[in-house]
Each structure stands twice: as C-alpha cells, then as structure tokens.
Amino acid sequence: MEMEAEPPKIVCFMCNWVFCGEELQVPYNFNVFRVPCIGRMDPVLILETFANGADGVMLVGCKPADCHFVDGNLHAERAVKMLKKLLNLAGLGHGRLKIILFSPLEDGNFDKYAKEFSEEIWVLGSSPLKNAELAPKITANLAAAKNAASAFRLRVLLGREEELTELENAYGERISEKDYDALLDDIVNAEFVRYKIHYLTRDKPLSVRQLAEMLGLKPSIVLRHITNMRRKGMISMYRVEGNTPLYKALEVH
Amino acid sequence: MEKPQLKIRKLPPCRAACPAHVNVQAYVSLIQRGKFREAVEIIRKDLPFPAICGRVCFSPCEDACARVNVDQSVAIRGLKRLVADIEREQGRVKGEPVPKKYSEKVAIIGAGPAGLTAAYELAKMGYPVTVFERMPEPGGMMRYGIPNFRLEKFVVANEIAYIQDIGVEIKTGVEFGKDITLEGLREEGYKAFFIAIGAQLGMKLNVPGEDLEGVISAVDFLRALATGKPLRVGERVAVIGGGNTAMDAARTAKKLGAKEVIVLYRRSREEMPAHPHEVELAEKDGVKFYFLVAPKRIIGENGKVKAIECIRMRLSEPDESGRRRPVPISFSEHQYEVDMVIPAIGQVVETSALPQELLNKDKGGMLIKYDPQTLETRIPGVFVGGDLATGPASIIEAVGAGKRAAISIHLYLRGRDPKEGLDETIEEVTWVKDWNMVNKKARRYDAPIEKPHLSLEEAMEYLMQLKKKARFEAFRCLGCGPCAECLAGVELCEGDKAVVDEVKCVGCNVCAVICPVGAIKKNDRGVAQVNEDLCKGCGLCAARCPENAIAMRKLSAEAIMAMISTALER
Numbered sequence: 177m178e179m180e181a182e183p184p185k186i187v188c189f190m191c192n193w194v195f196c197g198e199e200l201q202v203p204y205n206f207n208v209f210r211v212p213c214i215g216r217m218d219p220v221l222i223l224e225t226f227a228n229g230a231d232g233v234m235l236v237g238c239k240p241a242d243c244h245f246v247d248g249n250l251h252a253e254r255a256v257k258m259l260k261k262l263l264n265l266a267g268l269g270h271g272r273l274k275i276i277l278f279s280p281l282e283d284g285n286f287d288k289y290a291k292e293f294s295e296e297i298w299v300l301g302s303s304p305l306k307n308a309e310l311a312p313k314i315t316a317n318l319a320a321a322k323n324a325a326s327a328f329r330l331r332v333l334l335g336r337e338e339e340l341t342e343l344e345n346a347y348g349e350r351i352s353e354k355d356y357d358a359l360l361d362d363i364v365n366a367e368f369v370r371y372k373i374h375y376l377t378r379d380k381p382l383s384v385r386q387l388a389e390m391l392g393l394k395p396s397i398v399l400r401h402i403t404n405m406r407r408k409g410m411i412s413m414y415r416v417e418g419n420t421p422l423y424k425a426l427e428v429h
Numbered sequence: 430m431e432k433p434q435l436k437i438r439k440l441p442p443c444r445a446a447c448p449a450h451v452n453v454q455a456y457v458s459l460i461q462r463g464k465f466r467e468a469v470e471i472i473r474k475d476l477p478f479p480a481i482c483g484r485v486c487f488s489p490c491e492d493a494c495a496r497v498n499v500d501q502s503v504a505i506r507g508l509k510r511l512v513a514d515i516e517r518e519q520g521r522v523k524g525e526p527v528p529k530k531y532s533e534k535v536a537i538i539g540a541g542p543a544g545l546t547a548a549y550e551l552a553k554m555g556y557p558v559t560v561f562e563r564m565p566e567p568g569g570m571m572r573y574g575i576p577n578f579r580l581e582k583f584v585v586a587n588e589i590a591y592i593q594d595i596g597v598e599i600k601t602g603v604e605f606g607k608d609i610t611l612e613g614l615r616e617e618g619y620k621a622f623f624i625a626i627g628a629q630l631g632m633k634l635n636v637p638g639e640d641l642e643g644v645i646s647a648v649d650f651l652r653a654l655a656t657g658k659p660l661r662v663g664e665r666v667a668v669i670g671g672g673n674t675a676m677d678a679a680r681t682a683k684k685l686g687a688k689e690v691i692v693l694y695r696r697s698r699e700e701m702p703a704h705p706h707e708v709e710l711a712e713k714d715g716v717k718f719y720f721l722v723a724p725k726r727i728i729g730e731n732g733k734v735k736a737i738e739c740i741r742m743r744l745s746e747p748d749e750s751g752r753r754r755p756v757p758i759s760f761s762e763h764q765y766e767v768d769m770v771i772p773a774i775g776q777v778v779e780t781s782a783l784p785q786e787l788l789n790k791d792k793g794g795m796l797i798k799y800d801p802q803t804l805e806t807r808i809p810g811v812f813v814g815g816d817l818a819t820g821p822a823s824i825i826e827a828v829g830a831g832k833r834a835a836i837s838i839h840l841y842l843r844g845r846d847p848k849e850g851l852d853e854t855i856e857e858v859t860w861v862k863d864w865n866m867v868n869k870k871a872r873r874y875d876a877p878i879e880k881p882h883l884s885l886e887e888a889m890e891y892l893m894q895l896k897k898k899a900r901f902e903a904f905r906c907l908g909c910g911p912c913a914e915c916l917a918g919v920e921l922c923e924g925d926k927a928v929v930d931e932v933k934c935v936g937c938n939v940c941a942v943i944c945p946v947g948a949i950k951k952n953d954r955g956v957a958q959v960n961e962d963l964c965k966g967c968g969l970c971a972a973r974c975p976e977n978a979i980a981m982r983k984l985s986a987e988a989i990m991a992m993i994s995t996a997l998e999r
C-alpha cells in the first residue's frame with residue numbers, strides 16, 4: 177500500500193452558460209475554467225492540459241438544445257470522441273477525459289457529477305506522466321497526439337462532421353455515421369503513427385524494422401506510412417546501412 | 430445640405446421594437462443563468478419601471494420577437510415582471526443618489542411616465558430636476574388611470590420612490606397654468622422645461638342628456654376611485670367605447686358590484702382597439718358586449734340616467750385607407766335600461782393649461798406644434814412629449830419620449846443642437862437564417878409562461894414555481910443580437926472576437942461551416958473574414974481552424990494554456 181496518495185489533479189472546462197456562479201460547488205481538487213462555450217476547447221488544448229500534468233479533464237456543457245451557440249456542445253462531443261481514440265493510442269486511456277452535457281434545472285446539483293469523476297480518476301491513479309519510467313514514452317506519445325490533432329486532414333474532417341453526415345454534398349451523397357466513424361478511426365490512427373514516427377526519428381535515424389518493433393506494428397504498415405510521409409516531406413532517407421535504409425525526420429512547419 | 434453620416438446600431442428585434450430600447454436579450458440571458466437581480470439592474474438602465482411594465486406594458490417586444498417564426502414569442506413581459514417581483518421580495522430596492530454635475534435646473538411638468546422618465550434620465554446625468562404635479566400623488570395614468578387589479582398602487586409608489594432616491598425632487602399639488610407658469614419658473618432659475626401633462630380629459634359623446642347624474646367619463650370614474658372618493662356604482666352600467674380604457678372601466682364597475690355591465694361599441698369585435706387579452710378578461714368577469722351600436726341620446730328621469738338610446742350601425746365598404754366606417758341604419762333606434770353611463774371614447778389634452786404659443790392654430794394638423802424627433806417646440810428650452818404630444822398611447826411610448834427629451838434637454842443646455850442626439854439608425858438583426866433549424870434544435874421548453882394577471886397572494890405563490898419555469902422560458906430566447914448585447918459573461922465573452930491571420934488562412938471554409946451565427950465567410954480573395962457585428966466570440970472557429978489561422982482576441986489559446994499551467998503547478 178502506498179502511504180498518502182496525492183489527490184488527482186482535475187481540470188474542468190465549463191461553459192460559461194451552464195450555471196450562475198453561486199450555485200457551483202466542486203471538490204477542492206477541481207480546477208474550473210470558464211469558457212464561452214465548450215466548443216471553444218481546441219482538441220490540442222485538451223492534450224496540452226494532459227501534457228501539463230492533469231490527471232483528468234472534464235468538459236461541462238449545456239444540454240444539447242440549450243447551447244448558446246446552437247451546437248457548440250455537440251462539436252465538443254465530437255472532439256471528445258476523437259480525443260479518446262488519441263488518448264488510448266497515447267497510453268493514457270480514454271477514462272481520463274469526460275464530457276457531460278448538464279442542466280442544473282434537470283440534473284440537479286453538479287456536486288454529484290464532479291465527485292463521481294473525481295472518484296473515477298482516483299481509481300485510475302495519477303497520470304502515467306508522473307511515473308518516471310513511463311514518462312519519456314508518454315511525453316513522446318502526447319507530442320505525437322498533439323501533432324495528430326493539429327493535422328489538417330483530421331481537423332477538416334472533425335470540423336465538417338455535421339456537414340458530412342447530416343447534409344448531402346453536391347452530388348447528393350451522404351456519409352453514414354458508421355462510415356464516418358471508421359474514416360475517423362483510420363485517420364486518427366494514421367496521423368498518430370506518422371507523428372510518432374516523426375518524433376522517434378527526430379534525433380536518431382531508424383529503420384522500418386526498428387520502428388515496427390518500437391511501435392508494435394507490422395513492418396509493411398510502417399513502410400506504407402513512411403512512403404506517405406516522404407511524399408509529404410515529413411521524413412527522408414538518411415542513409416543506407418547494409419541493405420537497410422534509415423529514415424530521419426525533416427523539420428515540418 | 431450634406432446628409433449626416435448615421436451610426437448604425439444593430440439590435441435584436443425585441444430591443445429595436447421597444448420605444449425605450451430596453452436590453453431584452455441581456456436580461457433574458459441573465460435569467461437563463463438564474464441571475465434575477467442583475468437582470469433587473471439591466472432593465473433599469475433603460476426603464477425606471479420594470480415592475481410596472483412587467484405588469485401592464487403592451488409589450489411591442491413580444492410582437493417583434495424573432496421566435497414567432499418558430500413557435501411563439503419569448504414571454505418577455507412575464508419574465509420582466511418576475512424578476513422585478515423577485516427583487517422586491519426582500520423589500521423595496523433603494524436607488525443610489527447621483528451627485529449633481531451641472532448647475533442648470535430643469536423643470537418637468539406632469540409626473541406621468543413621460544415626465545418621470547425624463548427626470549430619471551436627467552438626474553442620472555447629474556442635473557438638478559424638479560417635477561411639478563397637480564395631483565396629490567405622482568404617477569399619472571399609472572396611478573390614477575390603470576385600476577388596482579391590474580397594477581397595484583404600491584408597485585407604482587415603489588418605482589417612483591426609486592426615482593426620488595437618485596435625486597429627483599417631486600412637488601405634488603402644484604398645477605401648471607394656475608399655481609406656476611413658464612415665466613415664473615424661469616424667474617426661479619429653471620433653464621429647461623419638459624411638459625408632459627398627458628391627455629387627461631375624457632372625450633364627450635356629444636349627445637343629449639350627457640349632463641344627467643350618472644354619466645361620468647371613464648378616466649374621471651377611474652380617477653375618482655383611485656383618489657378614494659366615495660363612488661356609487663349603478664346596478665346596470667353601459668360603457669361606451671372599445672379601447673383599453675373602456676375595458677378597465679367596465680371591469681372596474683363589475684368588480685365594484687354592478688349587476689350588469691354592457692359595453693357598447695360602434696364597430697365590430699375585429700376593429701376593437703383594446704388588447705384581445707383584455708377583452709377576454711372582461712368577458713371572464715361577466716361583462717357583456719354589444720357591437721355595431723352607437724348612442725343617440727341618454728334618457729333621464731328626475732335628473733338621473735334611466736336608459737340609453739342607441740342606433741344600429743353597419744360597416745361601410747373599405748375606403749381608400751382600407752378602414753370600414755360605421756354607418757347608421759335608419760329606424761333602428763332601441764334602448765337599454767341603465768342607471769349609469771361611462772363614455773370611454775378617448776381622451777384629449779387640457780390645452781387651457783398650456784402656453785398658447787405651443788398650440789397649432791391651423792386646423793387638422795397636430796394639436797401641439799413640436800418636432801416629433803427632438804421634441805423641441807417653438808419656445809426655446811421647452812420640450813413636450815408623451816400622451817400630450819401623441820394623443821393617448823402607452824406607458825412605454827411615454828418612457829421613450831422621456832428618454833428622448835432628456836437627451837435633447839442635455840444637448841440644449843450644453844449649447845448644442847438637439848438634432849445631434851439623432852445620430853443613429855437602428856437596424857434589426859438576428860443571426861438565425863433558417864427557422865427550421867431552430868425548431869429542431871432549440872425548442873425544448875414548450876410551455877411559455879402564462880402572462881400572469883393574478884392577485885398578489887396568488888402571484889407570490891406562483892412566483893416560487895415560476896423561478897424555475899422562468900429559466901426554462903428564458904432558454905427559448907434565440908439571442909438574436911450581436912455579442913455585446915449579452916452582458917452575461919462580461920469577463921469572458923464581451924468584446925471577444927475572432928481574428929483571422931490572412932497569411933495562414935488556406936480558405937478551407939471549416940470556420941464558415943462551424944460558425945453558429947454565420948459571422949465568418951470567405952471573401953473574394955478566398956480568405957476567411959470575420960463580420961465583427963455578428964461574431965459572438967464563442968471561439969468555435971478558433972478551436973477547429975486546421976491551419977491555426979484564427980485566434981481569439983481575448984481568450985486565445987495562449988491565454989487558456991497560461992491559466993491551466995499556473996493552476997496545475999500549484
């Protein structure tokens with residue numbers, strides 16, 4: 177048994193419209209930040225919050241129909257869906273991020289929800305970033321995740337989910353939500369892996385085999401990503417060792 | 430002459446429609462957040478009568494409310510009444526005295542809503558103001574016209590006391606034209622005047638028998654009651670007219686114990702100028718209506734009313750103005766046996782009290798010669814407004830006039846042209862482009878708050894349940910106006926705007942798709958451009974821009990991260 181465990185640090189981003197100040201009561205380990213709309217929370221900022229040492233992040237917005245900005249809360253929900261995938265890939269697990277759409281009129285006191293989340297994080301323990309052994313890897317993963325969350329492809333997809341799944345394009349086509357999810361999965365995975373490769377090859381040139389081992393992926397998949405990354409100017413062949421090419425990251429904007 | 434460049438002020442429909450431009454969107458959004466007291470403070474910035482108007486305003490805001498395109502208007506008046514009543518739960522709210530900044534004394538004649546509002550506004554600016562009123566109590570028609578069951582006297586007294594708190598002096602029992610005159614006041618050092626004596630005189634029917642005992646005009650009837658004079662109400666009462674005053678007189682007579690009250694109106698129900706809701710309530714009280722009849726004479730016995738003889742009317746074909754005039758039908762005379770007749774066919778101004786230069790001598794024109802925009806008259810320093818200038822209208826229009834008068838008087842006293850106060854035009858805005866979308870997404874609180882017309886005890890009980898309902902109701906507001914209209918999140922939202930870095934922008938259009946209010950569009954160079962009049966500063970675009978090309982002026986990503994890292998270091 178550990179001696180005295182430190183209480184988890186929780187960051188809570190709360191929509192400015194959810195309640196009036198005096199009604200709000202939260203556990204002492206909650207740091208509440210008011211934002212004009214939880215849709216304001218750029219996925220990168222949330223990952224950055226984890227990188228800063230938060231053990232858990234909670235987003236609190238208005239009930240679907242109450243959003244002051246029509247559907248900012250739903251945009252946030254989409255972002256969370258994507259972020260959970262990234263957090264899993266990064267080894268933090270999706271349980272550290274939670275979004276609730278809340279109305280004090282219907283759901284009563286906020287206390288309950290805050291406590292519940294706080295307990296969930298106690299169970300998960302403190303962020304692996306605080307574990308000296310895991311820290312370097314997690315830091316690398318979070319850096320890759322942040323880059324993935326800034327990737328053009330992913331953000332366009334995210335920003336246009338509503339348009340893609342609810343409205344038809346000029347050709348009368350519409351993507352089903354399932355297809356969209358699969359697409360999102362693919363892109364999240366791909367972007368994460370690419371930025372991870374980029375991160376790993378920053379200081380030291382590595383071979384496909386070495387990378388495949390480090391990432392726990394098949395060499396053929398790694399090779400496909402590298403081909404793609406070369407086309408985009410993210411990586412280049414550094415030199416060939418024996419028959420094996422080594423790759424090194426290029427500076428990206 | 431060169432046309433002056435007008436400032437355009439973009440307002441949500443509700444605020445644009447309100448003659449006093451009360452900041453509806455702001456206080457409704459405060460109610461959403463349960464900030465009831467702050468909501469009243471916002472109302473009071475534009476209107477000194479939140480509780481009064483919450484009860485009896487004709488609420489042009491609700492007629493204009495954009496939400497009617499989706500379902501029904503937001504219950505704005507009900508919400509206003511509620512917050513005003515909540516504020517009073519803990520006793521009357523006192524106003525802070527405003528220090529005098531100027532030395533020029535201003536005299537206001539008539540303590541109706543027009544005069545009181547002008548006094549309130551001028552006192553807020555720092556002028557010494559005195560209001561002269563001939564009745565024993567201030568308030569005008571709010572005090573002596575509108576009956577107690579619609580507007581309690583103590584509510585009027587409270588809101589006037591607030592105006593006195595901030596430094597307005599009210600002298601009652603002083604009649605202009607008799608006890609005081611313009612010249613006299615000038616000698617006493619008053620530099621500017623606002624005359625707002627209303628339209629207090631009930632119009633005559635001009636039929637034989639009008640001087641019989643038992644004939645009393647509606648305003649005299651209501652005024653006598655409000656002054657506490659002993660009043661004998663007939664058993665069978667005929668009220669002549671179809672306006673709100675007629676409804677008030679009829680309902681009052683019924684409540685005072687008349688066995689039967691009939692309203693005689695010379696057009697049909699559709700043409701009645703009274704608010705349909707008031708008509709409904711009168712019917713509920715048991716008042717009977719006879720349409721298309723006009724009085725011909727009042728028949729007396731021993732000098733007292735015994736019956737009223739009427740003639741039937743029919744409506745003519747619509748004339749050029751589209752109005753259908755009532756035309757008498759020959760030989761259709763008939764009588765109603767009544768012992769009291771209350772004419773309520775309109776009010777006129779007591780012109781005898783006014784300086785004769787103000788009157789329009791040419792027939793047909795306005796009664797009073799004045800500039801309807803600046804409220805100036807041909808006598809320098811004398812301004813007029815309210816019912817006096819417009820004819821019987823409404824409280825909120827009188828308030829609007831009072832505010833305009835205060836601006837004009839201020840400019841006049843500072844040696845400037847009152848026309849300078851007219852430097853803006855108002856444009857109605859709402860960000861909603863597609864009403865179907867609203868219906869689908871935002872309408873969850875169907876039940877609009879019933880407009881309460883309740884007794885005090887009922888109202889208090891109702892109030893408790895209402896607080897919760899009110900917040901649901903407030904959530905129906907679409908928040909039509911631009912960002913600065915909503916003062917709720919001053920520390921975070923107000924003034925925050927998206928800024929596009931034109932170099933980074935690649936024209937992907939994600940921001941345009943995501944912006945909830947359509948404030949961001951690609952311009953002809955293919956670069957995103959923010960329309961600052963529409964942007965509400967939500968930051969959704971900044972959170973999604975794939976190229977990091979959009980930053981928020983206040984709550985930037987850096988600002989958020991700085992907050993977080995300091996919090997987590999602790």
Ligand SMILES: Cc1cc2nc3c(=O)[nH]c(=O)nc-3n(C[C@H](O)[C@H](O)[C@H](O)COP(=O)(O)OP(=O)(O)OC[C@H]3O[C@@H](n4cnc5c(N)ncnc54)[C@H](O)[C@@H]3O)c2cc1C
Pocket residue numbers: 485486487538539540541542543544561562563564567568569570571574575576603604605606625626627628629648651673674677779782814815816817821822823824825827
């Ligand atoms: C029965 C009735 C019901 C109404 N119901 C509503 C309603 O529900 N909602 C609504 O919005 N409006 C209503 N109105 C209309 C509204 O009350 C008036 O439009 C409004 O009060 C006009 O304000 P005012 O300041 O111009 O004049 P007034 O309210 O008429 O005030 C004028 C003041 O000047 C004083 N005065 C007159 N002559 C002199 C003098 N010679 N010297 C000194 N003082 C003088 C009068 O005593 C009075 O106090 C109603 C009116 C009546 C008559």
Ligand code: SF4
Pocket residue numbers: 441442443444453454457493494495496503505859905906907908909910
């Ligand atoms: S929806 Fe709200 S802001 Fe829009 S007109 Fe109605 S009350 Fe005003």
Ligand code: SF4
Pocket residue numbers: 926927943944945946947948949959963964965966967968969970971
């Ligand atoms: S911040 Fe961006 S998304 Fe929000 S209203 Fe302004 S332009 Fe639109």
